[in-house]
Amino acid sequence: MSYLRKIEYTITPNESFKILRNCSGCGCKTIFHNTNSFRVNANGSKIDVWLIYQCIKCKHTNNLTVYERCRPESILQEEYEGYLSNCNKLAFEYGTDSQFFAKNRVEVDWSNIKYIINRKNDMLLETDQFFHEGDLLVVNNSYALKIRTDKVVSEILNLTRSELKRLEKSGIIVVTKEKQEHKIMVEIKGELYSDRTI
Numbered sequence: 455m456s457y458l459r460k461i462e463y464t465i466t467p468n469e470s471f472k473i474l475r476n477c478s479g480c481g482c483k484t485i486f487h488n489t490n491s492f493r494v495n496a497n498g499s500k501i502d503v504w505l506i507y508q509c510i511k512c513k514h515t516n517n518l519t520v521y522e523r524c525r526p527e528s529i530l531q532e533e534y535e536g537y538l539s540n541c542n543k544l545a546f547e548y549g550t551d552s553q554f555f556a557k558n559r560v561e562v563d564w565s566n567i568k569y570i571i572n573r574k575n576d577m578l579l580e581t582d583q584f585f586h587e588g589d590l591l592v593v594n595n596s597y598a599l600k601i602r603t604d605k606v607v608s609e610i611l612n613l614t615r616s617e618l619k620r621l622e623k624s625g626i627i628v629v630t631k632e633k634q635e636h637k638i639m640v641e642i643k644g645e646l647y648s649d650r651t652i
Contacts, residue, residue, distance in 0.1 A: 458588035462574040470549025479512035490545040591640035
């Protein structure tokens with residue numbers, strides 16, 4: 455099927471993911487945040503690198519493994535210098551990498567993820583802020599954030615969740631998810647805003 459317009463969006467986290475784990479200081483499961491600091495330890499011919507997380511209540515720390523018993527020459531010099539200088543960009547990259555957390559076997563706190571939705575091809579909508587029949591919206595969630603699909607689509611279309619549900623039920627909107635590619639596809643098949651003023 456051909457579409458009048460293909461409008462792409464990206465979902466990007468505003469901050470590093472927080473994690474949930476047992477805290478020895480608090481004596482219970484608490485939230486730890488990314489300190490944007492690395493710990494580097496050279497032991498003979500091997501190097502260990504950790505990203506330091508900290509309990510938001512008592513400030514106890516927990517080190518998440520970046521490299522373990524690694525040969526120095528296997529790390530790019532620029533990257534290694536980033537660990538030593540506590541590069542914020544590098545800390546953010548690890549702090550938003552789901553595979554990094556899976557490798558460390560820690561639980562991400564998905565309940566309060568802060569994110570922004572950016573429109574990639576903004577020029578298409580400079581003079582027309584409305585969506586029309588024949589539009590295809592592609593929402594890229596490359597960070598694999600666990601956010602409700604209806605919440606994301608409602609935000610983009612400026613609809614309430616109940617309005618979205620009604621439009622889906624009537625076939626005016628068709629929402630599909632491509633889980634492997636972390637995408638949401640929204641097909642507009644009719645008039646969205648006929649019964650209200652935006």
